[in-house]
Amino acid sequence: MSRPFVNWSGSLAFTPSGYAEPADEDEVRELVLRARESGNTLRPVGSGHSSSPLVRTDGTLVSLHRMAGVIDKDSDRATVRGGSRLKELGEGLYKAGLAMENLGDVDYQSIAGATATGTHGTGLGFGNLSTQVSEVRLVTGTGEVLDVSATRNSDLLPAARLSLGVLGVVTQLTLDLQTRYxxxxxxxxxxxxxxxxxxxxxxxxxxxxxxxxxxxxxxxxxxxxxxxxxxxxxxxxxxxxxxxxxxxxxxxxxxxxxxxxxxxxxxxxxxxxxxxxxxxxxxxxxxxxxxxxxxxxxxxxxxxxxxxxxxxxxxxxxxxxxxxxxxxxxxxxxxxxxxxxxxxxxxxxxxxxxxxxHWGKKHWLTADDLRPLFPRWDDFQAARRRLDPDGVFLAPDLARLLEEA
CATH class of the missing domain: 3.30.70.2520 (Alpha-Beta Plaits)
Incomplete structure (x- = not known):
């Protein structure tokens, strides 16, 4: 099944060859394995608020809006599904007596999309939303379900917390939280x-x-x-x-x-x-x-x-x-x-x-321009090739961003 995609502002429009709304991780794995076997690309999409072409693909567009909500929580953290919208997530955490440390200017976004693109708020003491992520669970380009945290695959954590969706489809994130205020x-x-x-x-x-x-x-x-x-x-x-x-x-x-x-x-x-x-x-x-x-x-x-x-x-x-x-x-x-x-x-x-x-907003830079700006650029690229060796998530626009001429 396919359908036209138009982003929030209306400036990004395309029709992928396929569109999917998986309900669970097994369905995500099937989609990834099918794309890998056929040589097509697959791009996860959140709420569509981003105006950069990170999600544009002639392959399959995958929405996680059916994979939303809080999975588990305690006094200072919660594990949430990747498709959770920030607005609904905030309400759910508040009812549980919890709150995110900081937020951006828009609550329309999904948590996986917001953290994957470096969404941020403001304040000298606060990093972007990705700094609140302590664990990431994703389906890699080989169909493997991978948990990344300080104790599991820790070498990948600095890449997985903000990944542009090119390391895998993020199905769950664990957030460090505060008592609500x-x-x-x-x-x-x-x-x-x-x-x-x-x-x-x-x-x-x-x-x-x-x-x-x-x-x-x-x-x-x-x-x-x-x-x-x-x-x-x-x-x-x-x-x-x-x-x-x-x-x-x-x-x-x-x-x-x-x-x-x-x-x-x-x-x-x-x-x-x-x-x-x-x-x-x-x-x-x-x-x-x-x-x-x-x-x-x-x-x-x-x-x-x-x-x-x-x-x-x-x-x-x-x-x-x-x-x-x-x-x-x-x-x-x-x-x-x-x-x-x-x-x-x-x-x-x-x-x-x-x-x-900003990864989710308008700009005209390519990989040749970007590499000198990020000291750990080559480390991220190594992680990307390790988790997605066949380029399942590397649609043409992302190739211009990440692959040098």
């Missing part, structure tokens, strides 16, 4: 100069901080989040607060609620996005050039905003925050408006400052 969210607007001057102070004295810059008005909207019980953020050494704002401080919204309801935003407007992760020390210079170019070249067609977030360093091989504290700049554009000329110009700036592209 509420966050208070506060937003306000300020001039961009004020925001940049106070950003470091805001980041060090609040659990989570991000801001949008609006090119049309040249103003920013700042969002801070802190635990409602007053517990300090992992990166903080002082009480959370808002710096003196010279008359601009006027909280437009004050919301208190569970993390899975407070952090993600309601996304009724569909958009395209390019996001690059920069060494944090390069952020001020990069943002200044991004702002200059947008105001001079693109302001008339930029329909939306630019988002700035922070991410802690990690040791995951294909993570965009591997080995360095990271600041991410994302340019968002309404899906109904042209974006390529604008995004390509922004990509040139991001690359100038050592940026790494």
């Amino acid at each position: 509420d966050l208070s969210r506060r937003t306000w607007c300020a001039p961009v100069e004020w925001t940049l001057d106070h950003l470091a102070d805001l980041q060090h004295t609040n659990r989570n901080v991000d801001f949008y810059w609006y090119p049309r008005s040249d103003l920013t909207q700042i969002r801070t989040m802190n635990r409602a019980d007053g517990a300090s953020a992992p990166s903080s050494t002082s009480t959370s607060r808002t710096p003196k704002t010279d008359g601009w401080y006027a909280p437009r919204e004050l919301e208190v609620g569970p993390t899975h309801r407070t952090i993600p935003q309601n996304r009724k407007l569909r958009f395209e996005e390019i996001e690059y992760m920069l060494p944090s020390e390069a952020f001020p210079f990069c943002f200044a050039e991004v702002r200059r170019r947008i105001l001079r070249r693109h302001r008339r067609i930029v329909g939306w905003r630019v988002l700035v977030r922070s991410i802690a360093a990690d040791d995951i091989w294909l993570s965009n925050a591997y080995g360095r504290p990271t600041t991410a700049i994302a340019c968002l554009q309404n899906a109904s408006l042209p974006y390529e000329e604008y995004f390509r110009d922004m990509e040139a700036v991001f690359r100038q400052y050592g940026g790494r592209p």
Whole structure:
């Protein structure tokens, strides 16, 4: 059975030769073995939120939406099925008295898709969602069911936590969790100069901080989040607060609620996005050039905003925050408006400052461009060839990303 596939934003559309919705791991194994025997490709797909062509294939597209829910849990971790959507997962964990440490801006995604592409939230003390994964269970390109953790096949854990879906079909993940808690969210607007001057102070004295810059008005909207019980953020050494704002401080919204309801935003407007992760020390210079170019070249067609977030360093091989504290700049554009000329110009700036592209968003890099950006690139490739020797998961778009010319 086949059906057309269109992603969330509408910019990625294709018709695979087959489409499958396995209900269990045995059915996933059958699909992998069949693809391997026939020489076809197979691509797992989550919710379709990604706008990069990671899932595009002329072979079989495999959705895990029937493989969702919590399998097992205890006081500080839970094993969940790969097709679990973040929104429903958050509700289920909350009812069990648990919560994920941090979340991204969207809860539409599946947990396997979000971790496989490096989805992240914001906060100096928090890595991307993949850093919350302690165990991965997957069906490899040979049809083997493989468990990867600190005690089983541990050499593969830095690859399996963020794998782009090329090591295998992720059927289960074990997440490190926290006792559930509420966050208070506060937003306000300020001039961009004020925001940049106070950003470091805001980041060090609040659990989570991000801001949008609006090119049309040249103003920013700042969002801070802190635990409602007053517990300090992992990166903080002082009480959370808002710096003196010279008359601009006027909280437009004050919301208190569970993390899975407070952090993600309601996304009724569909958009395209390019996001690059920069060494944090390069952020001020990069943002200044991004702002200059947008105001001079693109302001008339930029329909939306630019988002700035922070991410802690990690040791995951294909993570965009591997080995360095990271600041991410994302340019968002309404899906109904042209974006390529604008995004390509922004990509040139991001690359100038050592940026790494978000795997799930628009970019135009190939393996030759990417290899120098990731110190453990060759280690990941060795793991990929070991688990998928026949290239079952290596569709043409992924081959351009991962195989050098």
